[in-house]
Amino acid sequence: MDRTPSAPPPRPTTAQIRALDPSRSQIRRWRGYLADEIAEAELYRELSERSTGRESEILREMAEAEGRHRAHWQKMLGAHAEPSPRPSPTSVLLRFMARHFGTVFVLALAQRAEGRSPYAEDPDATDAMAADEAVHEEIVRALATNGREKLSGNFRAAVFGANDGLVSNVALIMGIGASGASAQMVLLSGIAGLLAGALSMGAGEFVSVRSQRELLDASRPTQVTLSVAPDLDIDANELELLYRARGMDEDAAKHRAQERFGYFECDCDPSRSHRDEPEDDAAEEGAENVALGTDLGAAASSFCFFASGAIIPILPYMLGITEWVAMVISLVLVGIALLGTGAVVGLLSGASPLRRGFRQLLIGYGAAGATYLLGLLFGVATA
Incomplete structure (x- = not known):
């Protein structure tokens, strides 16, 4: 056992x-x-x-x-x-x-x-x-x-555009209101700020997209080699210089030039060939057009995004509310909107939505407070 x-x-x-x-x-x-x-x-x-x-x-x-x-x-x-x-x-x-x-x-x-x-x-x-x-x-x-x-494209632009309109216009009307101007003058100033800022944003976006498109057009290689290759001097070999200028090393440029001149009928080395066929460039150009969008479309979007934020501070004045009540309501509306845009930015960037929202609120109220103090000083100086 x-x-x-x-x-x-x-x-x-x-x-x-x-x-x-x-x-x-x-x-x-x-x-x-x-x-x-x-x-x-x-x-x-x-x-x-x-x-x-x-x-x-x-x-x-x-x-x-x-x-x-x-x-x-x-x-x-x-x-x-x-x-x-x-x-x-x-x-x-x-x-x-x-x-x-x-x-x-x-x-x-x-x-x-x-x-x-x-x-x-x-x-x-x-x-x-x-x-x-x-x-x-x-x-x-x-x-x-x-x-x-x-x-990250149009949505991000919408958030930042609306946020710019919020901060700039609330700061403007706080400064004008603190100087002692009438409610009608504050409203007119707010509308002027909305239009000026939105037009400036739209024009800037139009110029930016148009300039970037023109830069790409100027930088994109043409297909001249397809039409002039038969008439080039083989001994001078200008075609090889072209491919070297486009970034190819000497051996690859020589190989590609000989390919164009017909030295290789079928079994050339594809790894040394340069992608410059018309259909490839057309596809690349199409992708760039999608990424950039149209200049008019970008300008219209920027105008609308900025205006959607800039109209919020002047809503109380548009409804006929006057004096300090309008200013308080305007600040409350702007504060809610700033918390929202800040939270969205925080989510998109992976940060705390609450923290980013309050940070955006402090920045907006800080700008409004600074212009309000300047408006008070200006009002006292002109009294």
């Missing part, structure tokens, strides 16, 4: 010991983690249903990973996992946005939530869970970046 003593059972881990008799603080913390994991899994699942292709598949697998984390906390809590914990207000807001808005802003907020995961410092979370959360942040960052790039 084998009398070899059996190996002692493995010692339970610290997390297992704590799970046997968790304290109230542990239960409260674990239930919070459980609520977050449930909410995140449902969020990623809803986002996957609104997405397509590779992005949808990635989000669905993210939801499955959050489900594994949820199972860990359910096991730790045991009977304390019931009833199911309520999601946090932030989770409710994210799910609402996921149902009714695009995925870009939701993913930007989810990125920040993943980045605040406490699992790396919590001994009750496994190392694998902490590693998962770190990787999840990068996955969501990549997905959010793709969305930001799609919005």
Whole structure:
């Protein structure tokens, strides 16, 4: 009979010991983690249903990973996992946005939530869970970046244009109002500021896009080699100099020139050939036109974006409100708009929407306060 003593059972881990008799603080913390994991899994699942292709598949697998984390906390809590914990207000807001808005802003907020995961410092979370959360942040960052790039054109221009109109016009009417001018004069000044700023933005955008297009047209190589190659002096080989001027090294330029002159009928080295066929340049030109847009379209967009922001400070005066009441209402309306544009900029840049919103508010109110003080000084000096 084998009398070899059996190996002692493995010692339970610290997390297992704590799970046997968790304290109230542990239960409260674990239930919070459980609520977050449930909410995140449902969020990623809803986002996957609104997405397509590779992005949808990635989000669905993210939801499955959050489900594994949820199972860990359910096991730790045991009977304390019931009833199911309520999601946090932030989770409710994210799910609402996921149902009714695009995925870009939701993913930007989810990125920040993943980045605040406490699992790396919590001994009750496994190392694998902490590693998962770190990787999840990068996955969501990549997905959010793709969305930001799609919005980074006209949408970003709209936000910044509206913000410029807000700050410049509220500063103008605060200065005019503080100088003692009548409400009618403040309104006329605000309308003049709106038109002047919007026209300036539109004209600047028109010149910028037109100049950039002209620069590209001047820099794009022509297809002259297709028409004049048969008449070139082979010995002088001006064609080789052309290809060297376009950036090719000496051997590649010589090879391409000989190809043009017909030295290679079929099996030339394609790696040394220069892409200068008409269809390739036409495709490239088309891509540049899409990226730049039209000069008139850019000018009209800039005009409208600036005007949409600049009209907000003068709305109370347009409604017939006068004196300090109009100024207060104008500041409140501008403040709400600045918080909104700042939050959007924060989301697009991956920063805190709240912090960026308040920063934008301070900048706008700072400009308005400075011109208000200058208006008071001007009013006193001319009294």
